Amino acid sequence: MASELPEITLKAIGVVRSGIKQPPGAGYSWERIISDIVVDSSLTEALDNLEEFSHIIVLYWMHQSTVSGQLPTKVHPMAKQELPVVGLFATRSPHRPNPVGKATVRLLQRRDNILKVQGLDAIDGTPVIDIKPYIPGYDSVSNATVPSWVNNR
Amino acid sequence: MASELPEITLKAIGVVRSGIKQPPGAGYSWERIISDIVVDSSLTEALDNLEEFSHIIVLYWMHQSTVSGQLPTKVHPMAKQELPVVGLFATRSPHRPNPVGKATVRLLQRRDNILKVQGLDAIDGTPVIDIKPYIPGYDSVSNATVPSWVNNR
Numbered sequence: 001m002a003s004e005l006p007e008i009t010l011k012a013i014g015v016v017r018s019g020i021k022q023p024p025g026a027g028y029s030w031e032r033i034i035s036d037i038v039v040d041s042s043l044t045e046a047l048d049n050l051e052e053f054s055h056i057i058v059l060y061w062m063h064q065s066t067v068s069g070q071l072p073t074k075v076h077p078m079a080k081q082e083l084p085v086v087g088l089f090a091t092r093s094p095h096r097p098n099p100v101g102k103a104t105v106r107l108l109q110r111r112d113n114i115l116k117v118q119g120l121d122a123i124d125g126t127p128v129i130d131i132k133p134y135i136p137g138y139d140s141v142s143n144a145t146v147p148s149w150v151n152n153r
Numbered sequence: 154m155a156s157e158l159p160e161i162t163l164k165a166i167g168v169v170r171s172g173i174k175q176p177p178g179a180g181y182s183w184e185r186i187i188s189d190i191v192v193d194s195s196l197t198e199a200l201d202n203l204e205e206f207s208h209i210i211v212l213y214w215m216h217q218s219t220v221s222g223q224l225p226t227k228v229h230p231m232a233k234q235e236l237p238v239v240g241l242f243a244t245r246s247p248h249r250p251n252p253v254g255k256a257t258v259r260l261l262q263r264r265d266n267i268l269k270v271q272g273l274d275a276i277d278g279t280p281v282i283d284i285k286p287y288i289p290g291y292d293s294v295s296n297a298t299v300p301s302w303v304n305n306r
Contacts, residue, residue, distance in 0.1 A: 005165040005193060006280050008214050010251045012158040040158060043250065045226040048240030052300035059212070059253055061161050073198040087201030089284045092291075097196065098163045098282050100212055102255060104294055127159050129251050131242045135303060138245075140293040141257055147205035150288060 012061065012127035014039035014113075021124045023064055023094075026078040030121040034108065037115040037128055044113040047131075051110040055134035058120060060101045061127040065094035083149050101126075104134055165214065165280035167192035167266075174277045176217055179231040183274040187261065190268040190281055197266040200284075204263040208287035211273060213254045214280040218247035236302050254279075257287050 018035035037058065039047060050056065074085045075093055088096060101122060109116040115131070171188035190211065192200060203209065227238045228246055241249055254275060262269040268284070 005168065006214075006216075008163040008165065008280065008282070010161040010163065010253070012161065013250050015158065043226065043242075046241040047243070048227065049243035049300070050240060052243065054296070054298040055294050057255060059251075059255065061159075063159075073196065074201065087203060088199040089196075090200070090202035090205065090286055092285055092288070096283060097166050098212075100163070100253070100283050102210060102212065102285065102292075104292060106294075127161065129161070130249060130253050132245055132255065133243055133299065133303075134294060134297050135245070135299060136294070136297050139255075139257060140297075141208050141287060141289070143207070144287050144289050145207040146286065146288060147202070150286075 010129055012129060013043055013131070014128040016060065016120065016122045016124060016126040016128060018122070018124040023123055031119050033120065034116065034118050035120050035122070037117060037131070039113040039115065039128070041113050047110060047113065047115070050115070050131070050133060051107065053107060053133040055104055056107050056115070056117070057132040057134050057139065058103045058105060058117070058128060059130040060103070060122050061129055062094040062099035062101050062122070063125070063127060064123070065099040071095060071097065077149060100129065104139070163282055165282060166196055166284070167281040169213065169273065169275045169277060169279040169281060171273070171275070171277040176276055184272050186273065187269065187271050188273050188275070190270060190284070192266045192268065192281070194266050200263060200266065200268070203268070203284070203286060204260060206260060206286040208257055209260045209268070209270070210285040210287050210292065211256045211258060211270070211281060212283040213256070213275050214282055215247040215252035215254050216278070216280060217276070218252040224248060224250065230302060253282065257292070
């Protein structure tokens with residue numbers, strides 16, 4: 001089957017500018033971190049009206065998570081040894097076959113091609129792949145359940 | 154700036170199998186559509202424990218949305234002429250610089266490398282880029298606001 005799975009080429013649309021220059025490790029609280037997303041200036045107009053949304057979804061390339069060699073298929077969530085080993089896709093580990101991150105963040109301000117956001121868990125220099133408006137109901141689930149080890153993080 | 158934005162190469166991890174063979178057009182209701190995500194069998198173990206979550210996030214490549222030529226930077230949301238023209242990134246239009254879709258869907262069943270899901274707005278043959286567990290609080294926002302034209306869809 002692997003042979004029929006296509007390769008996909010993306011071109012970053014922008015980059016994260018943040019005071020966080022190195023991965024701070026699992027469990028770091030990004031909630032209050034404020035950063036800029038600098039979008040390619042050719043796309044400035046495409047950002048119009050985004051500021052009418054309070055929150056946006058950012059897809060980004062976790063460029064420091066591209067490891068060489070074989071990825072483990074099982075990991076401890078949040079790299080915590082006290083949590084049970086689970087499948088890689090049952091976690092949000094950045095070390096995954098395609099290290100694409102997805103964050104929902106507050107949009108504080110838009111100035112031309114620069115978006116100021118709060119809570120983006122991406123370090124300085126992270127390439128941004130896409131930006132979407134956050135739409136309650138489509139992006140949120142009211143009755144979702146998770147295993148108990150998620151709440152023991 | 155465009156010159157410093159990197160190219161990114163992904164390799165699909167799986168493919169969508171669905172009865173929906175062609176894009177049904179904007180506004181189609183996918184809510185009850187049930188489809189399979191067939192993951193590459195080399196990654197079967199990495200799906201372990203995913204079934205402990207009620208919902209998952211699917212990132213996928215909207216392969217039929219790769220248009221040739223210049224993309225418009227402004228569009229009518231949902232292709233509805235009665236809605237005001239807005240910036241492309243303020244919409245969920247599939248025709249975007251990197252046509253990566255993001256859906257939150259109910260996980261009905263996992264059997265080995267096959268995930269049965271409900272509500273995935275992707276046609277048959279869509280390459281899947283990543284699968285993540287949906288985690289309330291991280292992925293949802295309780296106080297998000299949207300412009301009025303979103304509710305007029």
